[in-house]
Amino acid sequence: MRTVYSTVYSFMWWLALPLVLGRLWWRGRKEPGYRAHWAERLGFYGARRQPPGRAIWVHAVSVGETRAAEPLVDALLRAYPDSHIVLTHMTPTGRATGASVFAKHGARVVQSYLPYDTGFMVGRFIRHFAPAICILMETEVWPNLIAGCAAHGVPVALVNARLSERSLRRGQRFGRLMGDAARAITVVAAQTEADAQRIRSLGAPQVGVTGSIKFDVVIPAQALETGAWLRERLGKRHVLLCASTREGEENLILDAYVGVDPAVRPLLLLVPRHPQRFDEVAILVEARGLSLARRSQLPGDAAAFDVVLGDSMGEMFAYYSACECAYIGGSLLPLGGQNLIEACALGKPVLVGPHTFNFAQATEDALAAGGAERVPDARTLMSEAVRLLGDHAAREAMGRNAAAFAAQHRGATARTLDLLQPWLK
Numbered sequence: 001m002r003t004v005y006s007t008v009y010s011f012m013w014w015l016a017l018p019l020v021l022g023r024l025w026w027r028g029r030k031e032p033g034y035r036a037h038w039a040e041r042l043g044f045y046g047a048r049r050q051p052p053g054r055a056i057w058v059h060a061v062s063v064g065e066t067r068a069a070e071p072l073v074d075a076l077l078r079a080y081p082d083s084h085i086v087l088t089h090m091t092p093t094g095r096a097t098g099a100s101v102f103a104k105h106g107a108r109v110v111q112s113y114l115p116y117d118t119g120f121m122v123g124r125f126i127r128h129f130a131p132a133i134c135i136l137m138e139t140e141v142w143p144n145l146i147a148g149c150a151a152h153g154v155p156v157a158l159v160n161a162r163l164s165e166r167s168l169r170r171g172q173r174f175g176r177l178m179g180d181a182a183r184a185i186t187v188v189a190a191q192t193e194a195d196a197q198r199i200r201s202l203g204a205p206q207v208g209v210t211g212s213i214k215f216d217v218v219i220p221a222q223a224l225e226t227g228a229w230l231r232e233r234l235g236k237r238h239v240l241l242c243a244s245t246r247e248g249e250e251n252l253i254l255d256a257y258v259g260v261d262p263a264v265r266p267l268l269l270l271v272p273r274h275p276q277r278f279d280e281v282a283i284l285v286e287a288r289g290l291s292l293a294r295r296s297q298l299p300g301d302a303a304a305f306d307v308v309l310g311d312s313m314g315e316m317f318a319y320y321s322a323c324e325c326a327y328i329g330g331s332l333l334p335l336g337g338q339n340l341i342e343a344c345a346l347g348k349p350v351l352v353g354p355h356t357f358n359f360a361q362a363t364e365d366a367l368a369a370g371g372a373e374r375v376p377d378a379r380t381l382m383s384e385a386v387r388l389l390g391d392h393a394a395r396e397a398m399g400r401n402a403a404a405f406a407a408q409h410r411g412a413t414a415r416t417l418d419l420l421q422p423w424l425k
Helices: 002-026 062-079 092-101 103-109 119-129 143-153 165-173 177-185 191-202 221-233 249-258 275-287 318-322 340-346 358-369 380-391 392-408 410-421
Strands: 055-057 083-088 109-113 131-137 154-163 186-189 207-209 239-245 268-272 293-294 306-307 325-328 350-352 370-376
Touching: 002 143, 002 177, 002 191, 002 350, 055 062, 055 370, 062 083, 062 092, 062 103, 062 154, 062 410, 092 103, 092 191, 092 306, 103 109, 103 318, 119 165, 131 370, 143 154, 143 177, 143 410, 165 191, 177 268, 186 239, 186 410, 191 207, 191 268, 191 358, 221 318, 249 268, 249 275, 249 380, 268 275, 275 306, 293 325, 306 350, 318 380, 325 380, 340 392, 350 358, 350 380, 358 370, 358 392, 380 392
Parallel strands: 055 083, 055 131, 083 109, 131 154, 154 186, 186 207, 239 268, 239 325, 268 306, 293 306, 325 350, 350 370
Antiparallel strands: none
């Protein structure tokens, strides 16, 4: 049932659509993927045929959510052999990651962009794909999508759900609109009890706590092979990985790195989160007089370089495998941090900055387990990394703690599947 709030929301979407499409085209200058498959974003799919059987719709907005969805998608396809997955994204990097990660399932995984959140476009998507259930990953709450599913009798599940205090306050600013959406969600599988409480406060009627599916991550053998290959080319030097760094962080990290005594300075493996920033970060490195090699053009022996720029997609496991200590980006500045579970699963000592509110519980648990350490700033990050890299026993102990922490929290996929089972019969 439409309310004045949803009507205004839809009107604002239509009003903003020319600007949204213009921004998409503009971003396509650096990421050509943004200029592909536009019809899907508008709810048009031509004569695309679907595989036979029931469609289970899983929405994973970008790279992180797509990787997190892997254990769940694998489990769904095993448990329901008569079904296929319709996997939707919002970003070309998410779509490319999905194509790579789920190639093993062939035609049983169908990819598409999520249409913009207008009733017309969402309705066309639902009628075309006819999903039996809509499964949203982590934080994706779209009012018209949820209302459209309700109108077509499609249950909506929000899984691996997390909601920080900051996101809760942002959601509460939308008042009735977000409350109506939350109340229309059929079932929520929250990562932690704190997440569950915040989601319940928005009005979601059925919320369970299942843990984070990211702990059930599958480490591909190919990634470990690539990591070993990369490690060989980096030589015998200690390697500090700064993973998924965000704009503004690289300046802080590089300034601190320059200040490290060259006699103990590690090789810095620097991997920006967003591929459109690879060239920008390369300029930052070279502006400080540091020697730079790119992963995409890596020489046979890269040990003599100061910095190796991870300018590739889908190789984060390989980067973690090749390093001896990992800083998880997005946490030196108030950006909320990124997922540290993959690094822990590979038994790597982890360093994080002060801002980890997007992954608060996992980070606190890793800190308590002795697998991670919090640093207040980039200078301390470098000094602690140098200390760990110079102390084999301490580094190995911290890595064992990280691996034990990751292993202890596995099992969320099975718990999530159990929670969804009544709507997947």
